[in-house]
Amino acid sequence: METPENEVFRDSIATVDSEGKRSWVFPKKPSGRFYKYRSYVSYFLLAFLLAAPFIKINGNQFLLFNVLERKFNIFGFPFWPQDFHLLVISMITGVVFVILFTVVFGRIFCGWICPQTIFLEMVFRKIEYWIDGDRGKQIRLDKQPWNAEKIRKRLLKWFIFFIISFMIANVFLAYLIGGDKLISYITGNPLDNISTLIALLIFTSVFYFVFAWFREQVCIIACPYGRLQGVLLDNKTINVAYDHKRGEREKGRSKFKKNENREALGKGDCIDCKQCVVVCPTGIDIRNGTQLECVNCTACIDECDHIMESVGLPKGLIRYASEDNIAKKKPFQFTVRMKGYSAVLFILTGILIGMLFLRNDVEATILRLPGQLYQHKENNIISNVYTYKVINKTSKNIKDISYKILSHKGKIELVSHSNFMVPKRGLAEGTLFIEINSSALKGDKDKLEIGVFSGDKLIETTNTNFLGPRSYK
Numbered sequence: 296m297e298t299p300e301n302e303v304f305r306d307s308i309a310t311v312d313s314e315g316k317r318s319w320v321f322p323k324k325p326s327g328r329f330y331k332y333r334s335y336v337s338y339f340l341l342a343f344l345l346a347a348p349f350i351k352i353n354g355n356q357f358l359l360f361n362v363l364e365r366k367f368n369i370f371g372f373p374f375w376p377q378d379f380h381l382l383v384i385s386m387i388t389g390v391v392f393v394i395l396f397t398v399v400f401g402r403i404f405c406g407w408i409c410p411q412t413i414f415l416e417m418v419f420r421k422i423e424y425w426i427d428g429d430r431g432k433q434i435r436l437d438k439q440p441w442n443a444e445k446i447r448k449r450l451l452k453w454f455i456f457f458i459i460s461f462m463i464a465n466v467f468l469a470y471l472i473g474g475d476k477l478i479s480y481i482t483g484n485p486l487d488n489i490s491t492l493i494a495l496l497i498f499t500s501v502f503y504f505v506f507a508w509f510r511e512q513v514c515i516i517a518c519p520y521g522r523l524q525g526v527l528l529d530n531k532t533i534n535v536a537y538d539h540k541r542g543e544r545e546k547g548r549s550k551f552k553k554n555e556n557r558e559a560l561g562k563g564d565c566i567d568c569k570q571c572v573v574v575c576p577t578g579i580d581i582r583n584g585t586q587l588e589c590v591n592c593t594a595c596i597d598e599c600d601h602i603m604e605s606v607g608l609p610k611g612l613i614r615y616a617s618e619d620n621i622a623k624k625k626p627f628q629f630t631v632r633m634k635g636y637s638a639v640l641f642i643l644t645g646i647l648i649g650m651l652f653l654r655n656d657v658e659a660t661i662l663r664l665p666g667q668l669y670q671h672k673e674n675n676i677i678s679n680v681y682t683y684k685v686i687n688k689t690s691k692n693i694k695d696i697s698y699k700i701l702s703h704k705g706k707i708e709l710v711s712h713s714n715f716m717v718p719k720r721g722l723a724e725g726t727l728f729i730e731i732n733s734s735a736l737k738g739d740k741d742k743l744e745i746g747v748f749s750g751d752k753l754i755e756t757t758n759t760n761f762l763g764p765r766s767y768k
């Protein structure tokens with residue numbers, strides 16, 4: 296079955312030519328109100344992204360994802376392996392948040408917030424415009440032979456791209472190992488940390504490859520979010536959209552002629568200047584409707600508004616709108632599906648906030664030593680040996696830690712020391728004995744409640760099992 300003529304564009308992506316080779320995109324330098332707003336948002340997010348690994352709240356790094364040591368900080372809250380359920384809930388909440396925004400506003404995340412878009416459009420492309428010039432100059436430079444000018448510009452651009460990629464790799468590494476540790480590595484001898492230096496060069500190579508060559512292919516090929524939009528968007532979703540009703544009318548597009556009444560002649564307001572195509576960073580024609588490659592960057596809106604203003608036609612031929620708004624003039628409606636996602640998001644956010652506030656700053660576990668039986672001691676005392684672990688999630692040392700049995704009469708003896716200290720954002724572990732008179736036991740396996748004290752202050756409670764002889768039930 297042949298594809299209809301107006302749907303041929305869906306047979307291939309815009310960055311691949313008829314021979315299946317990469318078609319390099321040379322987008323025109325965007326300008327306009329949306330680009331200005333996006334620049335402000337991008338500069339703020341870039342500053343946040345670069346500063347977050349070095350900002351501390353109560354001594355905790357603002358964002359940390361140390362997978363190797365299983366330490367995670369999100370907005371200054373430390374997460375340990377024992378808090379994995381909180382991390383999962385926070386990730387699910389984030390995913391639902393992105394889904395809700397996609398259902399309502401399309402791929403606004405891609406165009407305004409995604410780090411890939413921000414770095415590519417607001418950092419690397421701006422450097423490219425500065426060195427190579429705008430679209431026309433870039434095309435001519437690409438086609439010209441390797442003379443002194445081309446070599447000079449290419450080497451300068453590639454060198455700056457590499458330096459920026461190296462800086463991004465350092466920041467990325469700070470998220471993984473911690474800002475303080477990264478600074479100590481930078482100020483120290485690189486040869487003392489060869490493995491870290493190798494990892495840094497690998498990250499640099501990846502970022503350089505992505506921003507110097509792979510570019511928009513990340514959004515089109517590698518990122519699953521673009522394909523996810525196909526099941527999330529509907530006719531009520533607000534997208535960067537072309538008003539085909541106004542742009543085409545009865546007789547379709549036509550070139551602009553001065554002083555003609557296009558509406559009376561049945562001509563659409565689209566003058567077929569193709570400026571929305573040349574400014575697109577993924578090379579698509581927005582007039583073909585919603586497409587996989589569109590990242591909602593708004594460059595086509597700004598460019599079309601500029602053209603409409605220059606020919607004396609109303610702005611908004613390309614704008615943020617839903618298909619229902621364009622085709623049926625329906626205003627935005629908060630649909631049942633949007634309400635459902637909002638309700639789930641509200642519930643998850645409430646659960647997460649509640650669990651964060653109820654989470655203890657100290658977590659203690661006491662487990663019987665595997666393979667060890669209880670022991671009889673003088674005066675009908677039954678003894679069990681245990682291992683303990685105390686995790687301090689705060690930014691202060693917790694001193695004078697001791698254990699007391701809360702549910703039974705008995706005593707706890709620590710091996711090798713009495714009271715101990717748990718370092719900030721660290722843990723303490725060791726071995727202890729619990730001794731209880733057999734007369735206080737209710738069976739061969741009693742559940743004990745044990746209090747963890749800092750001085751005289753109870754800071755945590757934990758439970759463990761105590762084994763005794765079956766005859767003492």
